[in-house]
Amino acid sequence: xxxxxxxxxxxxxxxxxxxxxxxxxxxxxxxxxxxxxxxxxxxxxxxxxxxxxxxxxxxxx
Amino acid sequence: xxxxxxxxxxxxxxxxxxxxxxxxxxxxxxxxxxxxxxxxxxxxxxxxxxxxxxxxxxxxx
Amino acid sequence: xxxxxxxxxxxxxxxxxxxxxxxxxxxxxxxxxxxxxxxxxxxxxxxxxxxxxxxxxxxxx
Amino acid sequence: xxxxxxxxxxxxxxxxxxxxxxxxxxxxxxxxxxxxxxxxxxxxxxxxxxxxxxxxxxxxxxxxxxxxxxx
Amino acid sequence: xxxxxxxxxxxxxxxxxxxxxxxxxxxxxxxxxxxxxxxxxxxxxxxxxxxxxxxxxxxxxxxxxxxxxxx
Amino acid sequence: xxxxxxxxxxxxxxxxxxxxxxxxxxxxxxxxxxxxxxxxxxxxxxxxxxxxxxxxxxxxxxxxxxxxxxx
Numbered sequence: 001x002x003x004x005x006x007x008x009x010x011x012x013x014x015x016x017x018x019x020x021x022x023x024x025x026x027x028x029x030x031x032x033x034x035x036x037x038x039x040x041x042x043x044x045x046x047x048x049x050x051x052x053x054x055x056x057x058x059x060x061x
Numbered sequence: 062x063x064x065x066x067x068x069x070x071x072x073x074x075x076x077x078x079x080x081x082x083x084x085x086x087x088x089x090x091x092x093x094x095x096x097x098x099x100x101x102x103x104x105x106x107x108x109x110x111x112x113x114x115x116x117x118x119x120x121x122x
Numbered sequence: 123x124x125x126x127x128x129x130x131x132x133x134x135x136x137x138x139x140x141x142x143x144x145x146x147x148x149x150x151x152x153x154x155x156x157x158x159x160x161x162x163x164x165x166x167x168x169x170x171x172x173x174x175x176x177x178x179x180x181x182x183x
Numbered sequence: 184x185x186x187x188x189x190x191x192x193x194x195x196x197x198x199x200x201x202x203x204x205x206x207x208x209x210x211x212x213x214x215x216x217x218x219x220x221x222x223x224x225x226x227x228x229x230x231x232x233x234x235x236x237x238x239x240x241x242x243x244x245x246x247x248x249x250x251x252x253x254x
Numbered sequence: 255x256x257x258x259x260x261x262x263x264x265x266x267x268x269x270x271x272x273x274x275x276x277x278x279x280x281x282x283x284x285x286x287x288x289x290x291x292x293x294x295x296x297x298x299x300x301x302x303x304x305x306x307x308x309x310x311x312x313x314x315x316x317x318x319x320x321x322x323x324x325x
Numbered sequence: 326x327x328x329x330x331x332x333x334x335x336x337x338x339x340x341x342x343x344x345x346x347x348x349x350x351x352x353x354x355x356x357x358x359x360x361x362x363x364x365x366x367x368x369x370x371x372x373x374x375x376x377x378x379x380x381x382x383x384x385x386x387x388x389x390x391x392x393x394x395x396x
Binding site for chain 4: 064067068071074075078082083085086087094096097098100101102104105107108109110112113116117
């Protein structure tokens with residue numbers, strides 16, 4: 001149950017951050033922009049996530 | 062007692078947001094500006110609150 | 123143990139705020155700038171802290 | 184049991200108010216440029232409502248896009 | 255009993271420090287423009303104190319205005 | 326005992342994800358200027374990685390400076 005709560009908190013934070021950033025980057029509010037913004041945000045998430053994981057593992061060695 | 066705590070948390074958040082916004086909007090810090098800012102913020106609160114309530118109720122139908 | 127936790131929370135918040143502010147103020151990221159920024163932030167902390175303490179004590183009289 | 188129901192109501196009231204705090208803070212910053220008097224002008228009111236709608240609309244679209252990406 | 259008193263002291267110390275964190279973050283951002291050396295200049299010091307005073311003053315006025323509006 | 330180990334793993338996973346949320350929010354704001362399509366350009370990718378490195382580097386330097394100041 002805790003696992004679900006943690007995953008939920010994580011998803012809520014992701015949706016909040018995505019909404020705020022795409023609200024800023026797509027002032028027109030059109031579908032295409034928000035779709036691109038969502039995808040770019042998730043790609044950026046993967047880039048940052050991989051890079052950070054690499055750095056943390058490097059530091060442990 | 063919980064009810065009081067919730068109301069208190071709510072009031073604290075309102076005062077914090079009001080202070081930060083009126084600090085920004087009234088760089089001179091004069092009484093008249095801060096009084097107008099407080100009133101505008103509360104009117105804005107009512108507008109947003111009514112509009113959001115309307116949308117939530119619409120979505121439930 | 124609670125004392126340690128409180129001190130830790132305090133130190134974490136200080137390091138977070140310092141990092142964010144010096145990240146902004148030192149876009150080049152060079153050592154000298156970050157060292158100066160850290161020192162200025164701590165001096166500023168003391169100025170604000172003393173001034174606030176003075177005001178709180180004045181208000182109590 | 185009644186306590187639980189009351190707690191749930193309070194909790195959802197509290198969440199509702201938290202959302203209003205957030206929306207009002209965001210939209211007040213964007214729509215109220217200068218404090219020239221205590222009245223909210225019709226333009227400002229329209230801007231506030233538009234800001235809320237666009238924010239909620241962005242939120243819905245983002246959630247839909249995310250669930251498409253997950254498939 | 256002593257524990258409760260200690261907890262209360264710790265709690266108010268912690269709240270005081272939380273406030274300092276917030277004020278310093280706000281006023282450092284506004285008053286320290288460039289990092290040209292490790293010293294806080296007299297102008298910057300005056301700006302920091304002014305920023306704190308104006309913030310606390312705004313806070314007091316806002317609370318007073320709110321209680322007038324509620325009547 | 327196993328529960329405690331699981332809780333610790335979950336907790337550190339959660340902290341790791343919290344950090345990613347924070348770094349991504351910060352660096353997306355700085356590096357992604359316009360949304361012209363769904364692709365992250367090579368320039369943007371480089372900017373994102375640079376932003377993360379500089380932030381973590383600033384964090385390390387700040388901690389070192391603080392411990393020097395404390396002596």
